[in-house]
Amino acid sequence: MSGAPGYQRFFAELKRRGVFRAAALYGTAAFVAIEASDLVLPRLAVPEWTVTLVVWLAIVGFPVAMVLAWTYERTPAGLKTTDPAQTVELDAIAAQPMRKRWPAGIAALVGIMLLSLGAWWTLTRTGPGASTYDSIAVLPFANLSGDPDNVFFSDGLAEELINALAGVGDLKVAGRTSSFALRDQNLDLRRIGDTLGVETVLEGSVRRSADRVRITAQLIDAETGFHLWSDEYDRDITDIFLVQEELARAIVRAMLPRLGGDSEELHRGGTSDVEAYDLFVTGRQKWYTRSVPLLWEAVDDLEAAVALDPNFALGWSGLADAIDALAYRDARAQALVPRAKMAAQRAVLLDPDLAEGWASWGVLAFEAEQDWTTAELALKRAIELKPSYAWARASLGDMLRQRGRVKEAIEQQRMALELDPLSPQANSTLGLSLAVAGQWEESRARYERSVARGEESGAQPALMLWGVQMGLTSDEIGENAVGFARTMGAGDPEVARVLGPAIAADDPDDALLGAALGSVATLIADSVLTLQQIAALYTRLGDHETALDWLVASSAGTSLSTGIVGVDPSLDPLRNDPRMQALMDEMGLPNGYDPAADTYVAEEER
Incomplete structure (x- = not known):
């Protein structure tokens, strides 16, 4: 009887039959197969369960492979049943020094660990969120029709896809303004993804001929350049909304496989x-x-x-x-x-x-009627239906700011800017809320970014009226005044330049003040200024009575441009005037912004 312990004889038998070697090779090969399937299969738009199937086949196959290795051995003549071991043969293996016995066992252990690690890593990620992408930018579709007039059609198709995808709750969709701003810039996909903060990019083309339309679309991983999905649709033009719905569903299936194709209607109102x-x-x-x-x-x-x-x-x-x-x-x-x-x-x-x-409905409720309750309910309903609807979030922020809920407004408008980072309007609306909150440095940065993106009409009057608080020089304020007048079609934009030194001066002399007031009168005659801007300029120039006259006149009509008078810092010198107080009460607006009364705690601070 051998003197080697029983467990040593068992391990010696495993080594003799090649089980250790089989475990090492199988475990390593299974790990590679699992990782490759997890990387490649989702990008081929196959069902998500295929990755799980590969994992379980690898797991179930392991004991099968071990049994086969135990039972059979490979010889020059082919596979044959392994002969029983002789006692002396097992004793000889067990008596070998550790440097000869252990490597096979360690290799087998590494193989088993690799298989276990690959299976655990993949299976723990194959619930919601696995093999998925949760952000996308839809670029303008190329117009291949040969008719420049069809650019509206191809752009409209891309926009409607953005709107449809924005209704998917698990998906972040870059705003239309930002996606379209990259048209013809020849940026690589990784740069586009970084700029817009998305993982995937959808690009495509449209060829329209008479009553037929051919749409080609492809979804691409912005980081790797992998094509996740592509398809071509050749349909009757009357089916355009059905094609858009089909396109949106295919994209969602490719990005979020767990949603399948049974989600609610993505495209509505066609x-x-x-x-x-x-x-x-x-x-x-x-x-x-x-x-x-x-x-x-x-x-x-x-x-x-x-x-x-x-x-x-x-x-x-x-x-x-x-x-x-x-x-x-x-x-x-x-x-x-x-x-x-x-x-x-x-x-x-x-x-x-x-x-x-x-x-x-929400925007008109607060702009035209100051119906704050309806406006808030309507805009929040829009966001509930489409969480990635940047314009609805920015508009909700506008409404909240007018009510003195500036912290809440900033939160919504930061979300809108995250969705549409290149949008001049998103930068301007956030800039306005930051100005009301007294965050002048960031407000200036947002407005200047808006100007750089081509939105002068919303940003330049702010840089003119609040230039002093933002740290602009009188020349810079004057340059913004001229730029704004030019954008708005003034007969002689240069007439506005005198507003720079007049606004920057703490106590302008009579000559400068007279020139500035004359400039304002000219700009009013040229229909350059909104009623609120007129009131703000007269306030800054010290003519408070005229400023109040304009505000009272504006409240008598249906003006959509007087909404921020309740929180506009430009009008703070008027706040203690009884006429101003009565006017704000009549309009249902706060009479100035009081940070102490704004008790909202932003989400990131909770």
Whole structure:
């Protein structure tokens, strides 16, 4: 009888039969297979369970492989059943020094550990959130139709995909302004992903011919350049909204496999009328320019769209937005505001789950009617329906700021800026809230970034009126005044330059003050200034009575540009005047911003 202990004889038998070697090779190969499947299979848009299947096959296969290694041995003649061991043979193996016995066992242990690690790492990640991406930017689709007029159509398709994907709660969708700002910049995908803060990029092309449309789209990992999904759709133009829905669902399945294809409808409020759709996308692209002449055209386009299809909910929402933007910039459009309110409400009645309709209604509720309760409920409903709806978040921030809830406004507008980082409007609205909060340095940075992105009309008046608090020189204030006057179409923009030294001076002399007041009068005659800007300039120049006269006059009409008078720092010198106090009470606005009364605790501070 051998003197070697039983456990040593067992390990000697495992070594003799090649089980240790098989465990090492199998474990290493299984680890490589598991990791490769976890990396590659999700990018081939196969079902997520395929990765789990590979893992379990590797686990189940391990004992099978060990049994086969124990039972059979490979010989020059092929596989044959392993002969029973002789006692002396096992004793000889057990008697070997450790440097010869241990390497095989250690290799087997490493193989088992690799298999266990690969299986654990993959299986613990194959719940919600595994093999997924949760952020995307939709770039403008290339127009391959040969007709420049079809750019509106291809841009509209990309925009509608952004809107559809924004309704997926687990998905961060870069805003339209930021995604479209990268058009024709020839940036590599990694740079695009870094700039917009997204993991994936969707790009594509549109070829339209008569009543047919061919859409090609591909979803790409911005970091690696892997194509996660691609497809081509050749359909009748009347099916455009169905194609958009199909596209959005395919993208969601590729990015978030756990959602499958059974999520609720992603695209809402569409039309089957091709002409109405063309007018809608054309008007919507003009709305984005915020150019007064193009806004008038946008209103006409969208009116024609809803006339062709009165049940076109997105068309009604677009009409409300176009009138709102126009009335803010052109007093002649104030008479259209009731039409805008009706259009927004019509959109919601046609489709109660249309986020765009709720957002349009909310914006008009606080801008045109100071109906704060309706505005807040409507805008929060829009965000609930589309968490990545940057414009709704920015607008909610505007409303909250006007009510003196500035901390809450800043939180919403930071979220909007995160979703749409290149948007001039997102930078300007956050800049305004920061100015009200007295955070002048960051406010200036946001406004200057907005100007750099081409949004002079919203940023330059702020840099003019609050230039002193922001640390600008009189020349810089004057340059912003001239730039603003030029943007707004003043007859002689240079007339505004004198406002720089007048605003910067603590006590301007009579000559400078007279020149500045004359400049304001000229700008008023040229329809450059909003009522609030007029009041703010007169306040800064020391003519408080005239400033109050303008504010009282503005409250008598339906002006969409007087909303921040309650918290505008420019008007703080008027706050103790009884007329100002009565006016703020009448308008339901706070009479100045009181940080001590703003008790909201921002989410990141909770």
